[in-house]
Amino acid sequence: MKKLRVVIIGTGNIGTDLLMKILRSPYLECVGFVGRNMNSAGMSRAIQLNVPCSDHSINFISENSDKIDLVLDATSAKDHKKHAIVLKELGIKAVDMTPAQVGSMSVPAITLDQSLSYDNVSMITCGGQASIPIAYAISKTQKDVDYIEVVSVISSMSAGPATRANLDEYIFTTEAAIKKFTGVNQAKAIINLNPAIPCINMQTSVFAQVQNPDMEMLKEELNTICSSVQSYVPGYKIIVGPLYENGRIVVTVRVRGSGDYLPEYAGNLDIINCAAIALVEEHAKKASER
Amino acid sequence: MTQSNKRKILINDSTLRDGNHAVSHQINPDQIAAYCLAADTAKVPIIEIGHGNGLGASSLQIGLSRASDRVILETARNSVKNSKLSVHVIPGFATIERDLKPAIEIGVDVFRVASHCTEANITERHISFCRDNGKSVFGVLMMSHMADKDVLLQEAQKMQNYGAEAVIIMDSAGNYLPNDVVEKIGLLAQNLNVPVGFHAHNNLAMGVANSLAAVESGAQLLDASARSFGAGAGNAQLEVLVAVLERLGFETGIDLYKILETADLAEAKLLKQLPTISSTSIVSGLAGVFSGFLSPVNRVASEFGVDPRDVFFELGRRQVVAGQEDVIIEVAKELKV
Numbered sequence: 001m002k003k004l005r006v007v008i009i010g011t012g013n014i015g016t017d018l019l020m021k022i023l024r025s026p027y028l029e030c031v032g033f034v035g036r037n038m039n040s041a042g043m044s045r046a047i048q049l050n051v052p053c054s055d056h057s058i059n060f061i062s063e064n065s066d067k068i069d070l071v072l073d074a075t076s077a078k079d080h081k082k083h084a085i086v087l088k089e090l091g092i093k094a095v096d097m098t099p100a101q102v103g104s105m106s107v108p109a110i111t112l113d114q115s116l117s118y119d120n121v122s123m124i125t126c127g128g129q130a131s132i133p134i135a136y137a138i139s140k141t142q143k144d145v146d147y148i149e150v151v152s153v154i155s156s157m158s159a160g161p162a163t164r165a166n167l168d169e170y171i172f173t174t175e176a177a178i179k180k181f182t183g184v185n186q187a188k189a190i191i192n193l194n195p196a197i198p199c200i201n202m203q204t205s206v207f208a209q210v211q212n213p214d215m216e217m218l219k220e221e222l223n224t225i226c227s228s229v230q231s232y233v234p235g236y237k238i239i240v241g242p243l244y245e246n247g248r249i250v251v252t253v254r255v256r257g258s259g260d261y262l263p264e265y266a267g268n269l270d271i272i273n274c275a276a277i278a279l280v281e282e283h284a285k286k287a288s289e290r
Numbered sequence: 291m292t293q294s295n296k297r298k299i300l301i302n303d304s305t306l307r308d309g310n311h312a313v314s315h316q317i318n319p320d321q322i323a324a325y326c327l328a329a330d331t332a333k334v335p336i337i338e339i340g341h342g343n344g345l346g347a348s349s350l351q352i353g354l355s356r357a358s359d360r361v362i363l364e365t366a367r368n369s370v371k372n373s374k375l376s377v378h379v380i381p382g383f384a385t386i387e388r389d390l391k392p393a394i395e396i397g398v399d400v401f402r403v404a405s406h407c408t409e410a411n412i413t414e415r416h417i418s419f420c421r422d423n424g425k426s427v428f429g430v431l432m433m434s435h436m437a438d439k440d441v442l443l444q445e446a447q448k449m450q451n452y453g454a455e456a457v458i459i460m461d462s463a464g465n466y467l468p469n470d471v472v473e474k475i476g477l478l479a480q481n482l483n484v485p486v487g488f489h490a491h492n493n494l495a496m497g498v499a500n501s502l503a504a505v506e507s508g509a510q511l512l513d514a515s516a517r518s519f520g521a522g523a524g525n526a527q528l529e530v531l532v533a534v535l536e537r538l539g540f541e542t543g544i545d546l547y548k549i550l551e552t553a554d555l556a557e558a559k560l561l562k563q564l565p566t567i568s569s570t571s572i573v574s575g576l577a578g579v580f581s582g583f584l585s586p587v588n589r590v591a592s593e594f595g596v597d598p599r600d601v602f603f604e605l606g607r608r609q610v611v612a613g614q615e616d617v618i619i620e621v622a623k624e625l626k627v
Contacts, residue, residue, distance in 0.1 A: 149349055149350045149351060151349075151351045151613075153613075153614055156408065156409060161411070164409075164411050164412050165414070165415060167382050167412055167415075168381075168386055168415070171385055172385070172387075188349055190349060190351055190382060190383055190613065191382045192382055192406075192611060192612075192613040192614055193382070193406060193409050193412065193611075194406070194610070194611050194614065195406065195408040195409065195436075195609075195611075196608065196609035200608070200609075203617075205351070205616035207350035207351065209350065239620060240616075240619055240620050240623055243619065245590070245593065245619065246589065248350050250619060252616060252619070252620055
């Protein structure tokens with residue numbers, strides 16, 4: 001089978017972890033690992049692994065556009081807004097790992113098939129990938145849900161400079177996605193960084209204000225959607241709930257990563273990257289059928 | 291009298307912000323107006339207002355505010371003539387578009403941009419934005435007992451480089467003893483080019499003593515609350531601190547009689563009960579857990595039938611930071627098993 005030719009732009013934590021996952025994939029081939037600095041930690045790792053590397057950033061893609069099927073953009077929200085225009089002109093499919101909110105938002109457990117038809121697909125945020133399946137189950141089973149809130153904590157060691165500079169974009173993109181996938185009028189996202197050593201696992205809590213909760217229906221729906229997420233993120237697990245406490249539905253999930261680039265605690269990297277790989281592999285399978 | 295024993299100390303009155311933790315963020319506009327008027331008359335230089343965790347923090351996670359940020363800020367703005375108004379801003383809760391821009395438009399004077407004590411680089415954009423808009427900006431390092439003095443200095447220097455005009459060290463858990471304050475504030479005061487401030491909690495009855503240790507180590511700013519109205523066991527007691535500083539010859543510019551009357555008003559109008567160092571608060575301070583966790587820990591511990599002291603020690607062992615209130619349920623659930 002012919003592998004899908006993928007370029008990763010952005011050599012930080014997200015980009016490098018994506019590379020590890022692509023190297024393992026039977027459907028994908030990394031034909032370029034590109035950034036702006038040949039000396040970054042991720043770039044050094046890619047060079048060791050004999051992956052074609054370049055510091056020409058987006059220009060590498062313009063120069064080699066006929067040899068590229070798809071680009072995973074792991075730079076920053078600001079950079080992706082510029083890259084998206086270039087990629088669209090080149091006719092190359094973009095999967096956006098930043099919270100730039102350019103393309104159609106995708107959570108594979110909910111929208112795997114639809115997402116493939118768009119030129120630009122947004123993987124939302126790590127907190128979005130962790131919380132939206134839960135929020136979706138709540139909105140599907142409960143009446144009169146008007147407000148959903150999602151609170152994530154990630155280990156400081158897993159948050160690189162782009163993540164730290166993009167907290168506002170993280171918040172707005174996560175909130176927009178919660179509203180889109182659940183239909184609630186109001187959503188709120190909060191993110192905390194915790195520097196504890198040993199590093200803490202990524203966790204996300206979902207809260208919803210509900211008057212008369214149907215916990216049995218919710219439990220069933222959560223079981224179904226959790227299995228679906230676990231099919232592409234093996235370390236995804238509900239550790240609290242569903243509970244009804246202080247007038248709120250509370251569900252907490254823990255995400256243990258696969259330990260590809262950063263150790264297992266960095267479930268935040270893993271969940272958004274696993275979601276992207278699930279999507280891109282599906283695309284590769286469909287493309288090879290054609 | 292020499293210049294040195296008339297050293298000026300700038301007081302930030304945190305009653306209406308930190309005190310909001312003590313009443314589950316239910317301070318109402320009438321209370322805000324009445325307190326602001328009194329504190330303004332007492333010549334309090336800076337009055338801090340808002341939800342306990344600052345702008346944009348009204349939430350199911352921390353507690354929903356009685357009044358919206360906009361109503362809180364506008365009420366305070368209309369109630370003060372001379373005092374400056376300050377707000378607490380934690381990136382991750384507060385955003386530039388939704389929270390900082392309206393606060394600037396309403397007329398907040400001082401933005402205190404905060405992060406956990408090791409995460410100063412998340413404050414760069416928010417600090418720069420406020421400075422670019424001509425506002426006063428202080429950097430705030432929360433839960434500072436969790437970092438050693440050299441790390442705190444590095445983080446404070448980052449805030450200074452981003453444009454913070456002062457850096458405030460918070461003992462958010464009420465964990466410090468005076469020697470800890472001397473060691474940390476002393477190093478920062480010697481090495482920063484901007485003034486250093488200190489924010490105390492009273493879990494181990496060190497609120498005023500630690501504040502004094504801070505000024506004696508070079509701090510030029512102090513946070514305090516009327517009747518110590520604040521999260522957990524409360525803050526340094528404002529009216530006591532003003533009296534002590536006056537006796538020692540420091541200048542706060544605050545009118546002693548009027549601040550005593552302001553504190554009386556706070557007791558009559560704001561407090562549900564006088565802040566006290568409850569047995570659970572002592573454990574909270576020892577465990578080094580954010581003081582604002584007191585009410586939710588008490589509630590959840592009682593719901594799960596577990597000992598709130600065990601919950602606090604376990605939260606401390608897990609090194610939870612401010613904003614991680616959801617972990618309380620997880621810990622209570624595990625203790626129950």
